[in-house]
Amino acid sequence: MSAVTGLSFRDSGKLGLLLLISPLLLWLSLFILLPHVDLVMISLRERVAAREYAFSWSNYTAFFTEPLYWRTFMRTAVMSILATALTLLIAFPVAFYIAKMVRGRFKALLFVLCLIPFWVSELVRTYGWMILLRETGIFSGLLQWLGWVDQPVEMLYNDVAIMVGLVYTSMLFMVVPLVTTLEGLDDSLIEAAYDLGGSHFRVIWDVVIPHAMPGIVSGCIVVFMLTLGNYLTPTLLGGKDSLWFTEQIYTQFITRFNWEQGSAFGMLLLILSSFIVWAGLKLSRQSFTRVMT
């Protein structure tokens, strides 16, 4: 008797748990798992005739045999890594300043300053950069007014413009985890290293960076993934030579009606970017769970 009641009690507990996590399961399966399964299925077929498809690896082999696609991916990955590194380089002093050098209201103000660009959509932000950088834009006008150049300069439509846009867009996602980890760093550790004879550089290298490593890595992962998956910034700021892998996917889906190739590219992007993140974690000797918690 008691065994039966015990069992039913345990069952009702299980049911409760099931009810509790069902929204999560639904969310995961409906919006993440199913679309990906669908994506895999579509990527593994090939159009043989109108409305007729057959199983094929050709969409995947196309990626490796057509140098254009492979090169576009490599370029995207390298640019993303570069953008991540630049973002880190710029965000680190900013984060250090916010976390360690200022207090109270001014700190909040600085944080808000980092946040403000995100109150408008990415499109508007990118157009903002276009207005600044274009040949008839504000920077060009300013340089002419200062007399540093004697004719309009085009600063838009090149890789530097892409990089500027990407770094700008990613800033917050690097600053926040860095500030969080740096705030946890005991000031006396910095002072101790300094007191023991460390130069500024050594103190940062020996004490601050090791402590901030989880923040650095998680910031880098987020920024890298965001950059790799960015579409608007590289296409709008990059101009005629901008090749971005997501643009390739978009083109396959929307302008070529080639969902098969687009899906394959999507899966490849997922796999390859996961691999890069994994490699990054290995190199920095961080574990994913530690970084993300």
Place this chain on the structure above:
Amino acid sequence: MQAQSSLKEMDLECRGVTKTFGDFTAVEDISFAIPRGSFFSILGPSGCGKTTLLRMLAGFQSPDSGDILIKGRSVLNTPPNRRPVNMVFQHLALFPNMTVAENVAYGLKRRNVDKHEIKTRVADMLSRVGLPDAGGKQVSQLSGGQKQRIAIARCLVLNPDVLLLDEPLGALDLKLREQMKVELKQLQEKFAATFIYITHDQSEALVMSDQVAVMNHGRFEQVGTPQALYYEPATRFVAGFVGESNRWQASISARDERGFRLQTEAGLSMQADREIGDKSASQNDWGVGKSLELFLRPESISVAPGHQALGTENAYQGHVESVLFDGARSQLLVRIEGALDLLNVSLPQTAEFRSIRKGDSVSVGWSSAQVQCYEV
């Protein structure tokens, strides 16, 4: 301070050091000198400016005025990483991402000492602090006391002219703290290094130090040996801060060549000698009616069971209000007949007091030379 020691033997000297933060004066016109190899403590309540003073010595803050000299040379323009001074932090600040040996070796590496030499010096230092096998351990594997020793070893391995310690025992539990006090003193003697130790715990300061400076509101109230501070507190603050005392607010009811007749607000009348206590004011100027604060150490009070003549200038009858038994530090709370407040009396460790109980009547008394009087 010690007028006989010449400047050259001084490891550290401060001259008129002042530091203000806005309207707040944290350190005000402090001057002192510390001879080589001594253990010097700065004792004071929190907020008295002792941490600011220490940080100025280390170089993390610079004084608004005054000068700091180490071995006779001003270090005001020397940044912390080049001052021949090292600091043990309140929470020790051992680098968690390094092993124990790496922690100890850190300062040597920054001085570009040869690798082999670093190895031998670190091993030597670890064995000198009694942790010869801890080198490969992670900091988190050490106990509180071991961390303490590593934090000190990390500094001492650099042979600093002065070692600064910022209440490093504060985080330890009581028992370990008692033990570490002794250990610290022994370490200091073993290395013959100059230690400057700041604390708010008078017991730490008294036990370990050769010299103690009592600090209050940014100033040194008194600098002296622990004995001097304890037995001859120069100011009312020192008398109240160092050691335990019975305290009374009183006024002078009569005076003669030997001393004063005092009447406390709580209704006690007693005799006190001149020139005991306050060194800042001329006691000759004190007239009848002058308000004073009186301090009397519990161990200066003679006590006897029942009605006995104690032969002291001040003698009273009272009864035991309670017995606070604490081994060697046991005390009696005695209510003197006709007085409002309780008297704190050290319990003599003799057989006749073993069976003393609440309500027993006792005779108490103290010599007029034991009453420390201070201007209010």
Place this chain on the structure above:
Amino acid sequence: MKNLFKTSTVVLATALAFSAPLNAETLRLLTWGGYAPQEVVDKFEKQTGIKVDVTKSNNEDMISKLRATRGSGFDLAQPSQDRITSAQTDFDIYKPMDLSKLDTDKFIPSMLEATKKNTAINGDVYGVPHVWGTSGLVVNRKAAKGVADYTDLCKTDLAGQVSYRLKRPTLIGFAFAMGEDPFAAYADTDKYAGILAKVEAKLIDCKSNVKAYWSGGDELLNLMRSGEVNAAMAWDAGGWKLNNENADITFVAPASGALGWIDTFVLPRKSKAEEAAYKWINFVMQPEVAAMITEAAGNFTASQGSDQFVNEKLKAQFNESFPPKDIDNIKWYPPVPPGLEEMEGKVLDRVKAAQS
């Protein structure tokens, strides 16, 4: 990106599926910017009580949207006539038109016949004409002299002042300008591939001249307005619009012939408001209403007799850009056979990736 795309497709489809039955008397129109001006929509609603939901789009986007929803979510769409049969063959997203429900006498007969022919599969007609226009050259005559054909965009003195789209019209236009006839080669894949190879080489060679490949009409207008671009391949309406602001800029019909397109009306396969759709077509084909659309879009319509309601300026601009011989020289897009667009896509990819 891929997640976003898939998720938004699912969300969009779900939202549309749920919202549709709620407003039965709503016409969901998938069209180009300017084809359904607010005043026309208001007038229609006043007359029929039917609300019109306008979604602005372009050829590829229309096909992609309807493909993702398998022909549902919209009641009427307006792709170009040459893009209908291939999309229908591959994705089955349209349904045939019932011409008896249309006032066919309101259409210019030749245009209606041509469109019927080009959009027919197995005798079923899928599209009727609405707005037509051409693409050719928009030139700042003062800053860029002597631009008479597409290939002139590659002249060295125009370096950095040129823009065109990386889309199929550019391939076709350059092919004509290079003396080929791509439309004639539609049926011959090998020949077409040969033409594309030549065009690809030309476009890669020309890339250094390009300021930026434009993708939206407004983007091009801004580039021309600011003077950053002085010669471009673009739609006639854009050129005339710029002409209103700056007399130096106008649309020029290229020597090898402007490319003529006709945007149509088609019924998505799962259209829920077919009757409303026919009503809308009949409504906008009235000459006065068609003239309003011409004013908004800048292009003429297939409505018989609407010219007399169009303002004189636009007519004058048209006549200046199109002397009679140039009208005869317009190259009308024939239906694109399936498979060609994939070849073109690869060419465009390679042009994009080439280093200038």
